[in-house]
Amino acid sequence: MLPTIDVARLGDVTQDPTFPEADGGGVPRPQALLLTFFGGYVLGRHVHVATASVLDVLGRVGVSEDATRSTLSRMARSGLLHRVRRGRSVYLGLTPRSREILLDGEARIWRIGAVNTHWDGTWTLLGFSLPESWKRQRHVLRSRLLWSGFGALQGGLWVAPSPVDVGPLLDGLEAADHVKVFQARALPPTDVGELVRDAWDLPSIAGRYHRFLDRWDGAALPVEPADSLARQLLLQSEWLQTIRQDPRLPQEHLPQDWPAERAQRVFRSVHARLDPEARAIAADMLDTIPDEGGDEDAPAEAQEHASAG
Known part of the structure; x- marks a missing residue:
């Protein structure tokens, strides 16, 4: 069973950055990249991070400063970010709404799995x-x-x-x-396999996994972006967008060559390969201040991934 996220607080969820692909090429939008960054390096750490640091991180992924500033302002206005000024610097932290989105993403990535292997027929x-x-x-x-x-x-x-x-x-x-x-x-004469094929666009779901594998499954990682922090940010954003659009259909009713499990193994392997250097880069470059509110509601998995460096 998927975790329950309060979709009512998201408004029209088709406009939420973690739900649809960013564009026709599947490249995550700046807001999706920012949420991935805050999920990995702010959630569970009880900190706000300087705007300048965020601009640096998104710049490493190829997002312009203007686009990042515009997206950060929009996120703050919509209740996804909390801003605190210290002298001339502005620091950004999470809100209850953004924590809810990020905790849901953490659960989908690290706890639930890409394929429903324990379906009870309900x-x-x-x-x-x-x-x-x-x-x-x-x-x-x-x-x-x-x-x-x-x-x-x-x-x-x-x-x-x-x-x-x-x-x-x-x-x-x-x-x-x-x-x-x-x-x-389902009872006879219902053909559950036919039901699944009729209710969901299986080729489209599989196609998103194949695009992910085409980019990340290989001995050599993509040439761009250049450093491990940027690559990991792009990797996780792309993976979350892929699984967000997967209803986790019962494994026994999916084609034998269903690519989700293979894609999940690739994601976790590449993430682990990039993680030590990505954490080292983040520890060296991120300017943070204590978060008075904290992230008390972050689960153990989220705190572990967020505070590993």
């Missing part, structure tokens, strides 16, 4: 029928369903391959009064 079924005039409500509900791993079965009937707590998913939606939710098991 499906969550969600049906809705909304007035034609509720286009915005329909759009937001569908985007939240996609975020939560649902696929469109037929008409207004959606299905997810695990138990799902739909309370946070429906919070704040007027459409919630028009939704019915059940847990169920």
Whole structure:
């Protein structure tokens, strides 16, 4: 079962940077890169980090200073970052909203795994029928369903391959009064393999894993960016965007050559290879100050990865 993130606090989750690919080439947007950086080097460390340090880090990935400054300002306005001034310097820290997003990402990367190998046969079924005039409500509900791993079965009937707590998913939606939710098991003559192929675009999901493997699976890492901190930041951002769009379908109903497990092994291997030097670079370059609020809600895995240097 996926962890429950309060999607209602994200608004329209299709606009959240960790959900869709950044552009047609799959390159993460600056906001996705920034969240990956804050997840790796701020979450769980009880610090704010200087804007100048953040500009340096994003510059190593090829993001311009103007683009980074603009994105940081937008993130602060939307409640993803907290700013503190010390003299002429501005330091950036996390907010409850950004912590929630980052903790969800940590769980997906380090605890859950890319393939559902322990499925017990339970499906969550969600049906809705909304007035034609509720286009915005329909759009937001569908985007939240996609975020939560649902696929469109037929008409207004959606299905997810695990138990799902739909309370946070429906919070704040007027459409919630028009939704019915059940847990169920498939019975004959239902062909579950056909159901999976109909409800989810398997070639598209597999294609994202193949693109990840094309870039990172090999003895030689990509030539750009040049240093381990930048490469690790890009690696983890690309991986999170890949698994964000994967509903973790039951392994027994996926093609035998499904690439997710291989891609996960590659991600973890390359991440471990880059991590010592990346941590050393970060320790040398990051200007931080204590965070009065702290990250008390960070789980052990997040604190371990965030404080390893």
